[in-house]
Amino acid sequence: MAKIKMKTPLVEMDGDEMTRVLWKWIKEILIEPYVELKTEYYDLGLENRNATDDRVTVESALATKKNGVAVKCATITPNAARMSEYNLKEMWKSPNGTIRAILDGTVFRTPIIVKGITPYIPTWTKPITIARHAYGDVYKNTEMRVPEGSKAELVVTDENGNETRALIHDFEGSGGIVQGVHNIDSSIESFARSSFNYALDEGKDLWFAAKDTISKTYDHRFKDIWNEIYESEYKDKFAERGITYFYTLIDDAVARVIRSEGGYIWACKNYDGDVMSDMVSTAFGSLAMMTSVLVSPDGKYEYEAAHGTVTRHYYKYLKGEETSTNPMATIFAWTGAFKKRGELDNLPKLVEFGEKLEKACIQTLEEGIMTKDLVNLVDEGVKVKSVNSETFLKEIRSRLEKLLA
Secondary structure (H helix, E strand, O other): OOEEOOOOOEEEOOOOOOHHHHHHHHHHHHOOEEEEEEEEEEEOOHHHHHOOHHHHHHHHHHHHHHEEEEOOOOOOOOOOOHHOOOOOOOOOHHHHHHHHHHOEEEEEEEEOOOOOOOOOOOOOOOEEEEEEEEOOHHHEEEEEOOOOOEEEEEEEEOOOOEEEEEEEEEEEOEEEEEEEEEOOOHHHHHHHHHHHHHHHHHOOEEEEEEOOOOOOOHHHHHHHHHHHHHHHHHHHHHHHHHEEEEEHHHHHHHHHHHHHHOOOEEHHHHHHHHHHHHHHHHHHHHHHHHHEEOOOOOOOOOEEEEEOOOHHHHHHHHHHOOOOOOOHHHHHHHHHHHHHHHHHHHOHHHHHHHHHHHHEEEEEEEHOEEEEEHOOOOOOOOOOEEEHHHHHHHHHHHHHHHHHH
């Protein structure tokens, strides 16, 4: 069959270690034989980020703003050990953090569900998407140790030099610790609009949870902004789509989630989203089966896997040893990008290709062929065959060929 043609290039962000190897194999085995791939390529591997003083990350994010859809491989966020391993000029920031800041985006993470792998919470028969606000709170905090006898105050100085003060704590009798966190209205507004738009895209109910009963100014500001935007911009759209939005307290949300069947989007503040996305991915089975998409309020999309670069497998690969690394989330990053690009460019064949590639992946797993990480997760009585990464990709290809015939 003739290769599927594209109009607008995808922004392609290459990455690091074992996921970089998988990236190449996925393109060669599952994409390039069927799609006349058109991408604007950026190498976000750590060596190139170091060589370009991280300009390449900024350039890739700006290209995403221009083109509208990107697909990203997992990347290293360097620590002290990586400084010497890669001979880095400095400890470069997280590429994901840089891209999120430039796109002003919200991260949505959704598990891939297959028959034969029952979640640890068996009532979860539909995926639960976590929407994580990617700005502020404890991730942009200022904190310090406080000696005994000190007094900590919250001080805000307005543009005219006027101060407003509030006592945090008088450390008489014992030293301690103090922390300052913040958020900004514009980021909370972007978080809300991205979440409302994504819920409309997906046709799923949207929940938002915080703790305004305790945090009567901070968390209450989140609640108020979300409610104002919903009432003025999205209430009628949600009614037309047949979906609902509601706010609840974070502890009530957790109880509702545990009792639910899934099938909704759960929006969380930054820290809550960090914790809950790991909880949800683990409860559904594996982080390697967790998709991730960054969505900006003006409709720009960056798809990636939710996991890291699989360093341990990469060191084995460098020694010439066989690896059984799960490529599912990385494949679904590509399929998500193809489906969105096809939708925006009115290319139904590209959308269909993304859907059929996902179906081929699911069929392969449900027929018992999988990478080693999933073998111990399958239900009792399901026959499985553990294979290496390349074999797994070729098994997917054989099923894809039948679906495309």
